[in-house]
Amino acid sequence: MIEVRDLTKRYGNRVAIQGVTFTVARGEIVGLLGPNGAGKSTTMRILSGFLPATYGTVRVAGYDVARESLEVRRRIGYMPENNPLYPEMRVVEYLRFRARLKGLSGRRARERVEVVLEQCGLTEVRRRLIGQLSRGYRQRVGLADALVHEPDLIILDEPTIGLDPHQIRSVRELIKGLAGRHTVLLSTHILPEAEMICHRMLILWDGRVVAAGTPAELEQRWSADPQVMVEVSAPAAELEAFWSGRPEVASWEMAPAEEGWWRCWLRPAGAQDLRPLVYGWARERGWTLRELTRRRYTLEDIYVRVTARREEEEAEEEEV
Numbered sequence: 001m002i003e004v005r006d007l008t009k010r011y012g013n014r015v016a017i018q019g020v021t022f023t024v025a026r027g028e029i030v031g032l033l034g035p036n037g038a039g040k041s042t043t044m045r046i047l048s049g050f051l052p053a054t055y056g057t058v059r060v061a062g063y064d065v066a067r068e069s070l071e072v073r074r075r076i077g078y079m080p081e082n083n084p085l086y087p088e089m090r091v092v093e094y095l096r097f098r099a100r101l102k103g104l105s106g107r108r109a110r111e112r113v114e115v116v117l118e119q120c121g122l123t124e125v126r127r128r129l130i131g132q133l134s135r136g137y138r139q140r141v142g143l144a145d146a147l148v149h150e151p152d153l154i155i156l157d158e159p160t161i162g163l164d165p166h167q168i169r170s171v172r173e174l175i176k177g178l179a180g181r182h183t184v185l186l187s188t189h190i191l192p193e194a195e196m197i198c199h200r201m202l203i204l205w206d207g208r209v210v211a212a213g214t215p216a217e218l219e220q221r222w223s224a225d226p227q228v229m230v231e232v233s234a235p236a237a238e239l240e241a242f243w244s245g246r247p248e249v250a251s252w253e254m255a256p257a258e259e260g261w262w263r264c265w266l267r268p269a270g271a272q273d274l275r276p277l278v279y280g281w282a283r284e285r286g287w288t289l290r291e292l293t294r295r296r297y298t299l300e301d302i303y304v305r306v307t308a309r310r311e312e313e314e315a316e317e318e319e320v
């Protein structure tokens with residue numbers, strides 16, 4: 001559905017994005033993640049045909065964004081970060097006006113507006129002035145606007161920013177419900193949000209894609225910490241002697257938990273998973289185990305690690 005190749009955008013001397021390449025399949029929900037200034041909005045504006053690229057190509061449903069921008073816009077529903085709405089218009093008027101602008105006939109516009117009012121939970125505020133709506137409702141109006149012409153591709157720039165937790169939940173549910181029928185590209189700087197909604201994520205850092213994959217793949221690739229934590233009830237001296245004597249255990253630490261229980265952190269000699277071994281050892285020796293876990297990184301940790309690694313690489317490049 002989307003094919004982005006070597007996309008670069010300069011604002012004067014400032015490079016906003018550089019060599020960004022990715023694809024999005026039909027029906028996927030893909031998250032563009034990155035801190036402020038990473039280039040998310042710039043990428044989305046180019047994809048929606050609102051900003052020309054300095055270099056590189058974008059194809060949406062086979063059409064070139066630069067050369068066939070009308071065809072592309074017809075297929076895209078775009079909700080920019082600061083969604084410009086007309087505060088003096090009523091919700092239903094505004095959506096009909098937008099639908100007409102997007103080329104729908106009067107009758108089709110009225111039909112579609114009814115559908116998106118329902119879909120976005122706006123029925124009860126349909127007659128209200130947009131300027132008098134809460135932020136959450138205004139966000140939903142933006143979403144309804146993006147959906148009204150039934151676009152194949154929906155591009156949402158920070159769709160949950162500034163919303164309260166209740167509103168965030170309902171907007172996320174709404175987006176999730178779009179998968180399959182629509183392709184969705186959304187930006188966020190909140191990892192758990194991407195993890196909850198997206199099939200796949202692209203991590204943007206300083207204008208470049210530094211990691212990409214499903215939440216599970218990213219977790220696997222970036223969370224290879226083989227350290228194991230064991231909570232066990234056994235004499236301390238026996239545990240200490242045992243861990244020291246095992247060639248599979250490269251290093252260990254121990255701290256008392258409550259009465260008779262010890263918390264031990266074991267690092268394996270190789271990359272192997274120590275958990276099955278520990279279980280076997282405990283059984284053989286009659287120790288009681290009550291916890292045996294491997295540290296799992298959250299996506300938040302991964303994000304910090306990916307971006308920290310880039311900073312290190314850049315520092316090294318500067319030294320050279």
Ligand SMILES: Nc1ncnc2c1ncn2[C@@H]1O[C@H](COP(=O)(O)OP(=O)(O)OP(=O)(O)O)[C@@H](O)[C@H]1O
Pocket residue numbers: 011014015016017034035036037038039040041042043081189
């Ligand atoms: N119109 C502009 N003129 C000059 N520089 C710009 C312009 N728009 C964006 N930039 C710069 O380009 C870089 C990428 O900005 P962009 O808004 O795409 O990032 P972002 O990831 O969307 O950030 P945020 O989460 O803060 O919106 C930033 O360094 C920004 O300062």
